[in-house]
Amino acid sequence: MDVSASVKDMPVRGEHPALDLVNTTFIRGGLRGQLIDVLRTPADLDEWIADHRGPLDLVEPYPALDGPDGPAALAAFLELREALRRLLRATVDGESPTAADVTAVNSAARACVDWIELPPSADGPPLRRSSSADPATVLRARVARTAVELLTGPDRALLRACPAPGCILFYLRSHPRRAWCSPACGTRVRVARHSRRHGVDPSHDR
Template sequence: MSATTESERTPRPPLVGEPLALDLVNTVFIHGGLRGSPVDALTTPTELGRWLDEHAEAFPDGLAARGPATPSHLAEFRRLREALRELSRSCVAGEPHGEEAAAVVNRAARLSQRWPELAPGETAGPVVRWAEEDPYLALLGVVAVSGVDLLTGPRRRDLRACAAPGCVLYFVRSHRRREWCTPACGNRVRVARHHGRHRG
């Protein structure tokens, strides 16, 4: 079985469309409800490439052209993911940012440096130049900055850990009545409450 076939069989994260930093954190999820098992959708360089392709619209132009991801790219994204999960946890708990996790995010955030330049001989433009030449590391930087924005901006007050039993996802409460990461989690909680009432 080829690696591609294997990664196509991996269940996809049930929640996407949160800030990039949370979409990265949410690549670890529980599949199969309360008795389900944890899934990590980011275990191979191929899966990293797929995740980045799926989020292409959220990234600045000019980073689409890139070769295959390497194991070291994967390791960097996984390290950032762990740091962002820890910082999301502490944010929800009202605790200060952990030093180690913040250092990982800050180091990655510096990779997002870019500036516009004039293109000689052209009236169009500008051309965007990146300080980091490896597009994967530049993308890592963009995800890290998304985390800094989320954890320091007004949206941090709406950051939530889904409270449904067996769920590990984070989301930004987009409207006042949103309690769960996805409708599936809400349904599971309602069903559990219903059974609880009838048993009791």
């Protein structure tokens, strides 16, 4: 595994947070490429979180997970990621999800509830409250909630798995002409088609 890959190397960033989480694993190098996972350490997860503070409504400063509890937090987060990956796959395939994966997302969503309260003066901005003080639990709950909103809302119909050979990424078909997760995948497929037409082994294309 290429240890130099970081969150910034993700081929697709800035999608829906649930997709951005699943897309932290990708294949570098096309059909015969290498599986890359950019979430290998708690520090990697902190970098991913920094990218998603806004979409996940995380109030600054969000505590770093790269501490003594970091490995456990990362492991729990990756479990959620894999459940989401299988749910996304089932959705694009038109298949029923497994009960275990639905339960994994629902448990994460339920583990932390947010609400707002009046300040003592009943004036000024509301006080934000959470049922959990554990930042990893808060984070998983926020991601799980966005996933529930995605899979139960209008964007569900836009969910796609990139059809390029050797690509494992998901995206929302945000405009009708979007046929690939990224322009790079579209280019790769066009080059491979061109190579096949000219008798070149397309698997050598990247």
